[in-house]
Amino acid sequence: AAKRGGRNAYAIFDPTMSMSVLEEAQQRADLEHALEHDEFRVLYQPVVDMHTQRLTAVEALVRWQHPRDGLLGPYHFIAGAEANGLIVPLGRWVLRQACAQLARWRAERPEAAGLKVNVNLSARQFQYAGLVDDVSAALADAGLDAASLTLEITESMLMADIEAAKETLHALRRLGVRLAIDDFGTGYSSLSYLKQLPVDVIKIDKTFVDEVHIDEDDVALVDAVAGLGQALKMQTVAEGIETDEQWETLRRIGIDHGQGYLFGRPAEPADIAALLSAETLSDPQHV
Ligand code: C2E
Numbered sequence: 001a002a003k004r005g006g007r008n009a010y011a012i013f014d015p016t017m018s019m020s021v022l023e024e025a026q027q028r029a030d031l032e033h034a035l036e037h038d039e040f041r042v043l044y045q046p047v048v049d050m051h052t053q054r055l056t057a058v059e060a061l062v063r064w065q066h067p068r069d070g071l072l073g074p075y076h077f078i079a080g081a082e083a084n085g086l087i088v089p090l091g092r093w094v095l096r097q098a099c100a101q102l103a104r105w106r107a108e109r110p111e112a113a114g115l116k117v118n119v120n121l122s123a124r125q126f127q128y129a130g131l132v133d134d135v136s137a138a139l140a141d142a143g144l145d146a147a148s149l150t151l152e153i154t155e156s157m158l159m160a161d162i163e164a165a166k167e168t169l170h171a172l173r174r175l176g177v178r179l180a181i182d183d184f185g186t187g188y189s190s191l192s193y194l195k196q197l198p199v200d201v202i203k204i205d206k207t208f209v210d211e212v213h214i215d216e217d218d219v220a221l222v223d224a225v226a227g228l229g230q231a232l233k234m235q236t237v238a239e240g241i242e243t244d245e246q247w248e249t250l251r252r253i254g255i256d257h258g259q260g261y262l263f264g265r266p267a268e269p270a271d272i273a274a275l276l277s278a279e280t281l282s283d284p285q286h287v
């Protein structure tokens with residue numbers, strides 16, 4: 001029957017197909033509604049100096065305060081927003097929010113003078129022709145210097161179209177923003193391309209951190225990335241540090257910065273302001 005009716009009949013009569021089309025349309029409408037009605041929020045997770053344990057940066061992490069389902073993490077909606085394109089306006093909103101928030105902390109607290117903010121970019125945002133203008137406008141409107149902003153991209157985004165990625169990275173670099181490779185080690189970076197890219201920071205994925213205190217193979221891998229960072233003059237950040245043992249091991253290896261529940265979960269702006277004057281963030285009271 002599908003054959004006789006051609007493509008349209010397939011779209012109409014296949015129940016799984018029409019369900020997913022409906023669901024997609026519904027999700028798009030929900031996300032659009034949420035953007036218009038200010039249902040998104042940004043939380044900020046501490047990034048600390050591995051030696052002093054002082055706060056050096058925060059990563060902006062988006063949440064959806066859903067009127068019925070409660071607080072939703074990115075896994076509930078980022079992929080959908082990426083598929084339907086709404087990630088571009090949503091990502092722009094997060095970027096503008098994060099820049100404005102850093103400017104606010106700085107206005108309120110002298111200790112925030114050196115604080116930086118990290119913002120994740122999605123693949124679609126990274127390919128979007130208006131990205132550089134969006135970033136430049138977000139910085140200007142917040143009155144923020146470009147060097148205070150670090151944009152996080154993943155290896156797959158870089159390797160999908162290396163020439164285009166290189167051009168975008170250089171345009172962002174000309175603005176003066178810093179660039180980080182997120183989830184490093186989970187993708188397929190080519191070392192020869194990595195060398196040519198204007199990247200400032202390598203964020204080592206949590207999967208290498210989880211057992212680094214007990215698994216010699218993970219020690220060797222993280223050690224290799226630390227060496228890579230040193231050779232390419234890129235800073236290293238370890239993600240997902242939860243225990244003192246992991247922190248000790250990573251510090252010994254020579255990782256520069258750390259992020260994880262040990263130092264703090266994603267938090268409201270007011271909670272971050274309180275951490276600015278903290279002597280150390282490895283105290284479990286802050287977690
Ligand atoms: P990511 O950029 O790698 O961010 C780190 C994720 O690891 C965050 O999850 C953070 O809460 C979590 N995390 C940090 N430390 C620990 C730890 O010690 N233990 C554990 N179990 N988890 C830890 P979150 O906030 O759920 O975000 C997940 C991902 O969603 C992010 O991974 C990022 O890829 C994406 N994402 C978040 N916000 C945005 C955004 O504004 N735009 C885009 N495009 N993607 C975003």
Ligand code: MG
Pocket residue numbers: 059120152182
């Ligand atoms: Mg990230």
Ligand code: MG
Pocket residue numbers: 182183203205239
């Ligand atoms: Mg990551």
Ligand code: MG
Pocket residue numbers: 183
């Ligand atoms: Mg991730």
